[in-house]
Amino acid sequence: MQEPSIETMAQLGADVVGPGSVVSLRDVSKRxxxxETIVTALETFDLDVAAGTFVVILGPSGSGKTTLLNLIGALDTVTDGTVRLSGRDVSNASRxxxxxxxxxxxxxIFQTFNLFPGLTxxxxxEFGADVAKRADATTRARAALDEVGLGARLDHFPHQLSGGEQQRVAVARxxxxxxxxxxxxxPTGELDVATGKQILELLVAYAGEGTTVLVVTHxxxxARIADRVIELSSGRIVSxxxxxxxxxxxxxxQW
Amino acid sequence: MLVRWTWRDFRRHWVAVVVIAMVIGIGTGVFAGLGSTGTWRRLSNDASFDALEMHDLRIALSPGTFADEGQLEALVRSIEHPELVEKTNERLHIATQVDASTADETIFVAGRLVGLDPDRGPDILWVDEGRAPEPDTGVLEVKFANAFDLPSEGTVELAGGETLAYHGLGSLPTDFYVSGERGDLLAQFNFAVLYTDLGTAQRLADRPGAVNDAVIGLVDGADRTAVQHELEDVLASGSGFSATITTRDEDEAFRIVYADIESDQRFWNVLSGLVLGSAALAAFNLISRVVESQRREIGVGMALGAPAARLAIRPLLIGLQTAVLGCLIGIGVGVLVGAAMRSLLLDLVPLPVWRTPFQFGRYAQAAALGLIVPITSAAVPVVRAIRVEPIDAIRTGHLAARRTPATLRRVRVPGASLNQMPLRNFLRTPRRTMLTALGVGAAITALVAVLGMLDSFGRTIEIGDDETSQEHPDRITASLDTIHPVDGAVPAAVREVAGVDHVDLGMQFPATISAGPDEIEVLVEAIDFDRARWTPTLTSGSITGTGNEIVLAKDAAGSLGVSVGDTISVTHPARESATAYSLRTTEVVVASLHPNPLRIFAYIDLSTADRFGLAGLTNVAQVFPAAGVDRAEVERTLFEMSGVASAQPVARTREVFEDAIDQFTAFLVITEVAVLTLASLIAFNSTRITLDERTREHATMLAFGTPVRSVLATIIKEGVLVGAVATVIGIIGGYATLSWIINVLFAQTLPDLDVVTYVSLTTLSVAIVIGLVAVALAPVVMTRRLTRMNLPDTLRVVE
Known part of the structure; x- marks a missing residue:
């Protein structure tokens, strides 16, 4: 396996901390x-991610990458600092x-797909579009499934699909x-290499269309396909x- | 390690284990508690009959005949083996009317005055409250007093204007079941027995020195039937007395109280069986679902090569924990239910001795069921898991989904994807869904059966009341003291009573009707169908005046297997001379049927009475008070008239039934509370387990930003579907059970009453509230759990 080489943003001379960021974390700590023990998952953490970026977050177990994803996804709240999503402060917002x-x-997109077993x-x-209150959810859903190559398996239930197909449904969602x-x-944790690559292709294409994609992985x-790679260790960014x-x-x- | 692991399992599932144990506890406790009452009553009646020295034999002189004091004792001494007789107690039984009216209520009822030596056996008088009769004072029968909330001291007026003070409430063993003079249904609520010393009774009856009844106690080991035959021989050999000699086993009270215990116990067994069945189904479902969640771990264990027996121990221990806890709770619930039933029994069934020991046998039966059900429930999913390949045991959820036909699984309801989830989830696991619905449905079945029974009695009373009242709810039935010519002085006096608008004279007599081998005892009333103000409603056929027609209750015709147009035999009294009557059998045609649920009532037209040899005679008057006249006043005037034996408004029957049902209701409330608790627990735990099973789905919805209320709504909708199925199962099951109880059980235990199977809207509403609303709203209790869900952790959990 080829070890990816990572240049720092400073080396790239890029202005990654700016008001145009979709994701913005300032002095974020999570404990x-x-x-009786206090575990620090993230320590005085700053991060800005511009729209349409494909970001891969790397790090060993316990490095804080899942905590970071939870904070960015507004699934959890910070101990200190500020998290903004599309400009909205969600640091300590109510549920x-x-x-x-x-x-x-x-x-x-989850490692274990988390599809609803009772739904086709x-x-x-459609659920993804419905919750986001998108008009014409069925049309969007059909188009999304076409896009991930499952246009012919619309009426299949999750248990009738392979792992890769289920993850493609999750991407379509x-x-x-x-x-x-x-x-x-x-997202590729439960998949074989070929299927994993199919999913990554979709995510890269997705980012190419303007969506900010953050992937947490071991x-x-x-990381080689990312626009930006963030490596964590003990709750801090090391690169x-x-x-x-x-x-x-x-x-x-190749893996 | 196993113990530590099991303890962890318990801590993880403790709410489910405790709630399932409570479900088992209620089922087994109700089974044990309700099941104890039959034995208690049997033991208590045995002890009470022993304590009061219930007679072995009884001599009852024919109505209207009397002996001098000592004559019956002498008769007993003259049998072939007088040494078999230990004691004889002579008594005087006089039919009378009793006015026990209070400031709040007019109470004129038929009754009996019993003169006796209260302290001497056989048949010692039990005095529950107050003191034993003394000269010129009496004791009032306790069940009658309780039915009308009469105090333990008071004064009653007897026929002929005599008054008698009573200073106590009590009963003879022969009055543990009071049947009245004509076998009146529910007479214990409507028939007053007064006990006094023999001299006072003789004075009040104007029969100095007379007796007409004797009870006999035999020495231990004596053959009752043999002594009965010896007494019959003595009577037949020129004793000059006409009498009936009965053994203890033939005594109506003795026979009925035990038969009543048996029939009541069968009823309680049905109810407690339903509750237990409901609990067993629910426990099976709930434990299976808890253990099912370990299926993946079993699969992993199998994949690692662990022996199947070892893998089975942990889940089976969950079943064992639940079983042991359930049995302990069951003992507690059983003791509580038993205590409640005991308290009600002591209150409502007065007996001198109550024996209510802990029923080890019944509890052992219940405990055995309480142990078997959870362990079996745990074993089933374990066996299912270890019988398949490890990989299949690991892939838990997928198997369940394959059991529903594909077309059903794709049923789509209007609306967005979220709207599809409740029905899809409902259809995805049909076995699990049906077990949940069956558990709640069985509880509702018991509830509908219990409440439906009250509805059915209520509806039956209404039908009877509508029939006897028709347009004249104030009608009073005045029974005359004997048979009078219709143009005699007493009927004329009744017609002249102030405030009376109209009087129809009739003739009422007991008869036996038969068709083939079947026969029924009835009370026939001769009515002028052309002119009487009240006549029975004819539901089919008609009276044509041919002189050989009878109108039967629908139920009586059904019991005999006859219909309109068929011929039956009527064995009835016929007048031989001015004062002599004999029994005669006459063939008559069933001309019509009437809807009164009391099958004892039969009617003939005066033209048929003529053929029966009863024309021109009357012993009953239907009295219609004038508009605006106080019915109670007319009742009082009739009661005080010489020649009138009793005067009862037709509405009294309804009141008596309602009193009886009130008592019954008190017992049923215990079952009702148990069933309601059971249904709620099943609903709560089922929801809880559903939430556990779907926790990742809910977490996914919440992660995508679905509001908690929307997630809750999908769970509630799924609950509504399960609840709807449970309610339908419960209502259908309840109606079927009710029909069985009424048509099979009551047909044997209450043959004289044609109870209609009826479930009221209120009962249906309660069933729907429990089945639909409680099941559907159970998830609301879990709202906090949803709002507090740790989404990151839940989403990452690998099943």
Whole structure:
């Protein structure tokens, strides 16, 4: 496996901290109480992500990458600092407020797909559009499923689909929501290489259409296709930048 | 490690385990508690009859005949083996009327004055409250006093204007069931027995030195039937007395109280069986679902090569924990239900001795069921898991979805994707859904059966009341003291009573009707169908005046297997001379049927009475008070008239029935509370487990920003679907059970009453509220759990 080389944003000379960011974290800390111990998951963390960027977040277990994803996805609140999503401060917003922000801003892809077993592929995708209150949810869902190559399997239930197909339905669900930020937590973790690559192709294409995609993964190889790679360790950013030589095509990945 | 792991399992599932244990506890507790009452009553009656030295034999002289004091004792001593007789107690029984009216209520009822030596056996008088009769004072029968809330001291007026003070409430063992002089239905609520010393009774009856009844106690081991035959021989050999000799086993009260216990116990068994069945179904479903959640772990264990038996232990221990806890709760619930039933029994069934020991056998039966159900419930999913390949055991959710036909799984309701979820989830796991619905449905079945029984009695009373009242709810039935010519002085006096608008004279007599081998005892009333103001409603056929027609209750015709136009035999008294009557059998045609649910009532036209040899005679008058006249005043005037034996408004029957049902209701409330609690617990736990099973789906919805209320709405809608199925099952099951209880059980235990199967709107509403609303709203209790859900953790959990 080829180790990706990462240049810092400073090396790239890019202005990554700016008002145009879709995702913006300032002085963010997140601490948990585990019994009598305080565990610091993120420490004085700053991050800005511009619209349409494909970001891969790398790091070993316990580095804080999932916590980061939860904060960006407004699934959790900060201990200190500020999190803004499309300009809205969600740092310590109430649950209903965060739910409202998620509805219109974020969509998710999970490692274990999390499709609704009682709904068909089409209905699962419709759900994404329905929740985001997109007009003509069925048409959007059909188009999204066509786009992920499942136009012929609209009426199949999740258990009638392979793992890769289920994850493609999950991608279509995110696509149909039309939200500007897509968060993917180990999206290829349960898939074989070929199927994993299909999913990554979709995500790259998705980012190319203007959606900000953040992928959390252990798989360093995936970082090679990113516009930006953020590596975490012990709750801090240890490197942040584009892969050396710029992103490669998904087809070039090997793991 | 196993113990530690099991303890962790318990901590993880403790709410489910405790709630399921409560479900089992209620089922087994109700089964044990309600099941104890039959044994208690049997033991208590045995002890009470022993304590009061219930007679072995009884001599009852024919109505209207008397013996001098000592004559019956002498008769007993003259049998072939007098040494078999230990004691004889002579008594005087006089039919009378009793005015026990209070400031609030007019109470004129038929009754009986019993003169006896109260302290001497056999048949010692039990005095519950107050003191034993003394000269010129009496004791009032306790069930009658309780029915009318009469105090333990007071004064009543007897026929002929005599008054008698009573200073206590009590009963003879032969009055543990009061049947009245004509076998009146529910006489214990409407028939007053007064006990006094023999001298006072003789004075009040104007029969100095007379007796007409003797009770006999035999030495231990004596053959009652043999002594009965010896007494019959003595009577037949020129004793000069006409009498009936009965053994203890033939005594109506003795026979009926035990038969009543048996029939009541069968009824309680049906109800407690329903509750237990409901609990068992629910427990099976709920435990299966809890254990099902470990299926994946079993699969992993199998994949790692662990022996199946070892893998089965952990989930089975959950079943065992639930079983043990359920049995302990069951003992508690059983003791509570038993205490409630005991308290009601002591209050409503007065007996001198109550024996209510803990029923180990019944509790052991209940405990056995309480142990078997949870362990079996845990074993089923375990066996299912270890019988398949590890990979299939790991892939939990997928198997369930394949059982519903594809067309059903794709049924689409109007609206967005979220709207599809409740029905899809409902159809996705049909076995699980049906078990949940069956659990709640069985509880509703018990509820509908219990409440429906009250409805059915109420409806039956209404039908009877509508029939006896028709347009004349103030009608008073005045029974005359004997048979009079229709143009005699007493009928004339009745016609002249102030405030009376109209009087129809009739003739009422007991008869036996038969068709083939079947026969029924009835009370026939001869009515002038052309002129009487009140006649029975004829639901089919008509009276044509041919002189051989009878109108039967629909139920009586059904019991005999006859219909309109068929011929039946009537064995009835016929006049031989001015004072002599004999029994005669006459063939008559069933001309019509009437809707009164009391099958004892039969009617003939005066033309048929003529053929029966009863023309021109009367012993009953239907009295119609004039408009604006106080019915109670007319009742009082009639009661005080010489020649009138009793005067009862027709509405009294309804009141008596309602009193009886009030008592019954008190017992049923216990079952009702148990059933309501059970249904709520099943609904709550079922929802809780559903939430556990769907927690990741809910987390996914919430992650995408679906509002909590929308997630809750989908869960509630699914609950409504389950509740609707449960309610339909419960209502259909309840109606079927009710029909069985009424048509099979009551047909044997209450043959004289044609109880209609009826479920009121109120009962249906309660069933719907419990089945639909409680099940559907149970998720609301879980709102906090949804709002507090840790989304990141829940979303990342790998099943």
């Amino acid at each position: 948990y109480e585990v019994g 209903p407020e965060r739910a409202a922000v998620r509805r219109g801003t974020v969509s998710f 592929a089409l209905e699962n995708v 995110a696509l149909a929501s039309g939200n500007p930020v897509l968060l993917a937590d180990e 798989n360093r190889e995936i 942040d930048g584009a892969p050396v030589g710029g992103p490669v095509a998904v087809a070039d990945l």
